[in-house]
Amino acid sequence: MTATPLLDSLNDAQQLAVSAPPGALLVLAGAGSGKTRVLTHRVAWLVQTQQISPLAVLAVTFTNKASREMRGRIEELLRMPLGGMWMGTFHGLCHRLLRMHFEAAGLPQNFEILDSDDQYRQIRRVLRELSLDEAHWPPRQIQWAINSHKEEGRRAQNLPAGNDIQQQTLHKIYLAYDELCRRFHLVDFAELLLRSLELLQRNQTIRESYQQRFQHVLVDEFQDTNAIQYKWLRLLSERSKNLFVVGDDDQSIYGWRGARVENLLSFEKDFPGATVIRLEQNYRSSGNILRAANAVIAHNAGRLGKELWTTRADGEKIRLYAASNEIDEANFTVASIESWVAGGNRRDGCAVLYRSNAQSRVFEEKLLSAGMPYRVYGGLRFFERAEIKDALAYLRLVSNRDSDPAFERVVNLPTRGIGAKTLEEIRRCARAQQISLWCAAKQTIAADRLPPRASAAVQRFLEIIAGMTAATADLELGEITDHVLIHSGLLEHYRNECGERAQGKVENLEELVTAARNFTPDETQEMGTLSLFLANAALEAGEGQADEWDDCVQLMSLHSAKGLEFPLVFLCGMEEGLFPHQRALEEPGRLEEERRLCYVGMTRAMKQLTICHAEIRRLYGREHYGQPSRFLKEIPTEHIEEIRATRMARSYTRSSGYGSGHGMGYAHGHASGHASRSSKNAPANSSLHTPTRPATPSATAIADPGFQGLKPGSQVRHQKFGEGMVLDLEGRGEHARVQVNFKDAGQKWLVCAHANLDLV
């Protein structure tokens, strides 16, 4: 028994962390080691035993979901509501700061949040205004570049103009974009963070009041923080020095979007005297799974170092299945799930994990034909759907007519005779006088610069908006939304659209009214409920799928799986080029992140982990010969059991929809399968399929004279590049190409007809 019941249910390391004395503290929390428990108990402990007011605590997470869950759990522990405690995502908290101190932050009170889609549109608008060709200046890349700058804290004004024309133009676009945002009161996601940081940096009074208020700052998923988030945290905890961060360098999988593991790796250096506590006891996975995951992650260099252990039994070995293609892979997976469910287990205990979302389709098809309910994570979320964004745009105009993004979006939706010409005229007027599109539209009509028809159409649009504003002034949010949907003509527009999708859109719009009716702002401010609703829609896009099925198989990318756990996990598509992803192989330093992703995937599994790879995979209309992922070779063989397909269960051709699966037809191999595992390096030689592979298109390609008898695994010599191994083949005849990994020259695609390759 410990001093407080809060600590009773914790292990030694967890107790140490939860009851640590004030100061900087890093909890290195391995997968499944009770990270969330430590965070929630820490807050509860501070409040309960240290007489810290919840108002003096700042707790930061990365997702709204995590934040909600954490709040709920702490409230449960304390048996009291945490009402005024500052707890939320970085973006949510920064937004709150900016709303409260908009003036000091140099923002108008009615600033609007741009989500990435809105931001993309604005960038295109800037490109248009600068007369830059989108083909040469891809908006996506510009968006990425601008966000990277902001996330590193670099303002356009402070950037050097750059040496080459590329950099100079980018700089020009960045400047113009920021100017546009300033002019129209727009704040993008990165801007929320940067602006908030600058507010604290520049305004001493505000800074000190928050530094004084927040006696304890706690951060979840610290390995995912980017440069400004880290600065923001340091600044806020500068006075109290109580920064409690929880993270796992081995689960850092968002480096590609600006997250800096370095923040975690150098924590002890940045905070001299900081305590580091390791949580290494894993409560999730059985021994085989855990040791295999440990072995894989051990291949990474530059780790803080951690080795998970468990008191659990070894459990089942990791099942390894070499599928002939992605269809076979899906059939096998579905069959396995079927027998698991037949054994009385829940479907939602099964997860199919993959590297890229494109892989989900085959699984969906097979699950569908097996009559197995499933749920795919990822994809468009509620507030990101086009029809919802249309409706929100109307609401935005009602709340603030000067919102240009909203104006652009719905001025002619449903179509009301306002075409590109008319719009261009209005835009020109707006640009020339630095006024909003709304004002420009008014002026354009007044100045009689439009043909009568167009003029009348614009006039009608302005009246619709003005009419809605007047009519909804005294209504509740739900009724406002309802009114706007009807009087904008939007609902009618989607009702008239035919097809299944249109019906879903109408349903979504109706759901929006429900969402609006149920919306209760969690902060009472001078801002109208409508504005808060709109800000909330941008910050919290809602669940990926509207209807959450009760008990269904879970399909998701490895990234989405972080933080979750399932008794039964399938890790699919474990092939070189797919996982680790080709793009990751091309960029230096990305391989380790892929390995961490693999580690994350493996450690999701509690009872049984199945890893699949396919010898041939059709992806984006091409067929690829994938060698088994290098990560497989990093798993000690004693943790692996190979599953072999009996001939009958195998789906050899793509067209046969054979083998919807009956949980039969797969034979369990034993540890003796090591020899054949190593043979997977040269899949074409595997005795399993070579003799019986029929003339699939790919097999034809191999027999094609263009390939001169090359196949994956062949050793070849090139006059210039030297020796190498064939990785992949595609196309046929004179267009046939071959991918070779040369010892010295690296990976290259060559046209067979010209390459003059010699078989070694």
Add this chain to the structure above:
DNA sequence: GGGTTAACCTTTTTT
């Protein structure tokens, strides 16, 4: 203004 065709892109995702 609506419907059709052609070009395009396709890692991972939250806010």
Add this chain to the structure above:
DNA sequence: AGGTTAACCC
């Protein structure tokens, strides 16, 4: 391959 988006034509 497949889906979306942009240009294009009536």
